[in-house]
Amino acid sequence: MMSMLVVAAIVAAVALGYKTKINIGLFAIAFAYLIGCFGMGLSPSEIINMWPxxxxxxxxxxxxxxxxxxxxxxxxxxxxxxxxxxxxxxxxxxxxxxxxxxxxxxxxxxxxxxxxxxxxxxxxxxxxxxxxxxxxxxxxxxxxxxxxxxxxxxxxxxxxxxxxxxxxxxxxxxxxxxxxxxxxxxxxxxxxxxxxxxxxxxxxxxxxxxxxxxxxxxxxxxxxxxxxxxxxxxxxxxxxxxxxxxxxxxxxxxxxxxxxxxxxxxxxxxxxxxxxxxxxxxxxxxxPWGTLIMICGVGMLISVAIKAGTIDILASWIGSSIPPVLVPxxxxxxxxxxxxxxxxxxxxxxxxxxxxxxxxxxxxxxxxxxxxxxxxxxxxxxxxxxxxxxxxxxxxxxxxxxxxxxxxxxxxxxxxxxxxxxxxxxxxxxxxx
Structure with missing residues (x-):
């Protein structure tokens, strides 16, 4: 459930950034805080430490x-x-x-x-x-x-x-x-x-x-x-x-x-x-300050996804559902x-x-x-x-x-x-x- 929420947050951050022309990284930071602290029980300092x-x-x-x-x-x-x-x-x-x-x-x-x-x-x-x-x-x-x-x-x-x-x-x-x-x-x-x-x-x-x-x-x-x-x-x-x-x-x-x-x-x-x-x-x-904020903000949200096990679930699905030769x-x-x-x-x-x-x-x-x-x-x-x-x-x-x-x-x-x-x-x- 939490993994699906994180994936939805990543999609939402991209969609909102694309629609509003506001830096995607700022949306990603907001989602990382809300999901990480209030959905996964992480402390604010743990979220801040996810900044790459x-x-x-x-x-x-x-x-x-x-x-x-x-x-x-x-x-x-x-x-x-x-x-x-x-x-x-x-x-x-x-x-x-x-x-x-x-x-x-x-x-x-x-x-x-x-x-x-x-x-x-x-x-x-x-x-x-x-x-x-x-x-x-x-x-x-x-x-x-x-x-x-x-x-x-x-x-x-x-x-x-x-x-x-x-x-x-x-x-x-x-x-x-x-x-x-x-x-x-x-x-x-x-x-x-x-x-x-x-x-x-x-x-x-x-x-x-x-x-x-x-x-x-x-x-x-x-x-x-x-x-x-x-x-x-x-x-x-x-x-x-x-x-x-x-x-x-x-x-x-x-x-x-x-x-x-x-x-x-x-x-x-x-x-x-x-x-x-x-x-x-x-x-x-x-x-390129905008690029820096986008990369690091999304990096924080990806770190939350890793903590939630989302990356492992997606990797496991790809590894078991697609023939190795077609994975690339x-x-x-x-x-x-x-x-x-x-x-x-x-x-x-x-x-x-x-x-x-x-x-x-x-x-x-x-x-x-x-x-x-x-x-x-x-x-x-x-x-x-x-x-x-x-x-x-x-x-x-x-x-x-x-x-x-x-x-x-x-x-x-x-x-x-x-x-x-x-x-x-x-x-x-x-x-x-």
């Missing part, structure tokens, strides 16, 4: 540091240079857009920030070069998603935090997060390649010629920001990679145990401020459906990740397969015009005519193709791993 403090701190620290590169224009300038250098091979322009979005997003800009400044650039390139709107839209959208999934970028950090909260070791969480990044990099590349080389889009691009104005060089402040960002990424990645390569080395094990991306990012934020790489107030304002596909479908109405980071992954270990243990599946299936499925439909990503792309159209042309292409072509590609990938992954 580590995830909150890591996301805040990393986003604060990366916001300097956004505030002082480093990432936008870098995107312009990457696309400019593709002017001599126009048929490869979709891949240039994809990789530019991936790199900029991986360097900390995050999904929405990259779409905000790269979608208008991409759609303008579509007009100048003959690149179809659907190919351009898919390239910038899935590139931004893939880059954000990198292990040291915003989404990748959230995934790692959710995994460790669900009982996965730090080392395995790093490996699983890297698997998610590679998978969400490969799937859209295959889809874009099919459009360019099999559907005739490449020939149209090759026949076109477009003039690109050389962007201005990075100024000294932006160059410093770029090197500082690359240095932090190298430090964050070096220790876990070395530990995976040499797990028995005592020195590397010790260093890796002392590494924390949130604390490292805090140090680099201080360095950025001392070097005057950006305004502190603007950098602080760029932190089912997870992908459920995640894709959920993401149509809610956030992948704030709702879908916090709700589904806790089920992975119980199900993978009972069915003998590699947990990485299920983690990848959830994220790939959830992000496949992100280009729908009803989602935040698709709506940002539509909003970047320069005319009402191009907007009305792109809307049905995103809804009836891009989103279904991305969804089917993710499901096929999830099915193949089951046999490969």
């Amino acid at each position: 403090l580590k995830i909150f701190f890591v996301i805040f620290s990393v986003c604060l540091f990366y916001s300097f590169a956004t505030v002082n224009g480093t990432l936008e300038k870098l995107a312009e240079h990457l696309i400019y250098h593709c002017r001599t091979v126009p048929q490869l322009l979709p891949f240039a857009v994809f990789f530019a979005a991936t790199v900029i997003s991986a360097m900390g800009a995050g999904y929405y920030t990259v779409l905000a400044f790269m979608a208008p650039i991409t759609l303008l390139l579509c007009q100048r070069t003959g690149m179809s709107l659907i190919v351009g839209g898919m390239a910038v959208n899935y590139g931004a998603l893939s880059g954000a999934n990198f292990v040291s970028s915003q989404s990748g950090i959230i995934f790692r935090g959710l995994m460790t909260n669900a009982g996965v070791s730090d080392n395995d969480a790093f490996i699983n997060a890297f698997g998610i990044f590679v998978s969400t990099l490969v799937i859209p590349l295959i889809v874009i390649a099919a459009f360019v080389f099999l559907a005739g889009h490449g020939k149209a691009l090759k026949a076109s010629a477009f003039a690109a104005t050389r962007p201005e060089s990075l100024n000294s402040q932006q160059k410093t920001t770029l090197w500082l960002t690359l240095t932090m990424m190298a430090i964050v990645l070096a220790a876990p990679v070395a530990h995976i390569a040499l797990p028995d080395n005592a020195t590397i094990t010790f260093i890796n145990s002392k590494m924390d991306i949130g604390l490292i990012a805090s140090i680099f934020s201080v360095i950025a401020l001392l070097l005057k790489l950006g305004d502190e107030r603007k950098a602080m304002a760029s932190v 596909v089912v997870f992908g479908i459920v995640a894709a459906f959920m993401s149509l109405f809610s956030s992948t980071l704030g709702v879908v992954t916090p709700a589904l990740f806790p089920m992975v270990l119980p199900i993978s243990t009972s069915l003998g599946l590699d947990p990485m397969i299920l983690f990848i299936a959830i994220v790939a499925g959830a992000q496949a439909t992100s280009i729908s015009p009803f989602s935040s990503g698709g709506s940002l792309i539509l909003g970047s159209c320069t005319s009402e005519q191009s907007r009305s042309t792109l809307f049905p292409q995103l809804l009836f072509k891009a989103a279904p193709i991305g969804f089917v590609a993710a499901l096929i990938f999830n099915l193949l992954l089951t046999f490969v791993l």
Whole structure:
């Protein structure tokens, strides 16, 4: 009975947030308090302790540091240079857009920030070069998603935090997060390649010629920001990679145990401020506070669900009712459906990740397969015009005519193709791993 009540509360929080445009996390906190204290007899301090403090701190620290590169224009300038250098091979322009979005997003800009400044650039390139709107839209959208999934970028950090909260070791969480990044990099590349080389889009691009104005060089402040960002990424990645390569080395094990991306990012934020790489107030304002509240609020409600045994019941039902080979596909479908109405980071992954270990243990599946299936499925439909990503792309159209042309292409072509590609990938992954 209590499990059903918690599930109803999760659905209600999402529905109320969707309807009222109020942060879902705030509704989740209210439901966690009411159900936990008055329905399950938990104390208020127990409910407050369910706030995922580590995830909150890591996301805040990393986003604060990366916001300097956004505030002082480093990432936008870098995107312009990457696309400019593709002017001599126009048929490869979709891949240039994809990789530019991936790199900029991986360097900390995050999904929405990259779409905000790269979608208008991409759609303008579509007009100048003959690149179809659907190919351009898919390239910038899935590139931004893939880059954000990198292990040291915003989404990748959230995934790692959710995994460790669900009982996965730090080392395995790093490996699983890297698997998610590679998978969400490969799937859209295959889809874009099919459009360019099999559907005739490449020939149209090759026949076109477009003039690109050389962007201005990075100024000294932006160059410093770029090197500082690359240095932090190298430090964050070096220790876990070395530990995976040499797990028995005592020195590397010790260093890796002392590494924390949130604390490292805090140090680099201080360095950025001392070097005057950006305004502190603007950098602080760029932190995605709404996303933080949503993730942590829903995390509290999910913790109540775990306490009530809801996650174990759902995991047991899936493990006993669905053939093991289809479990990743089912997870992908459920995640894709959920993401149509809610956030992948704030709702879908916090709700589904806790089920992975119980199900993978009972069915003998590699947990990485299920983690990848959830994220790939959830992000496949992100280009729908009803989602935040698709709506940002539509909003970047320069005319009402191009907007009305792109809307049905995103809804009836891009989103279904991305969804089917993710499901096929999830099915193949089951046999490969």
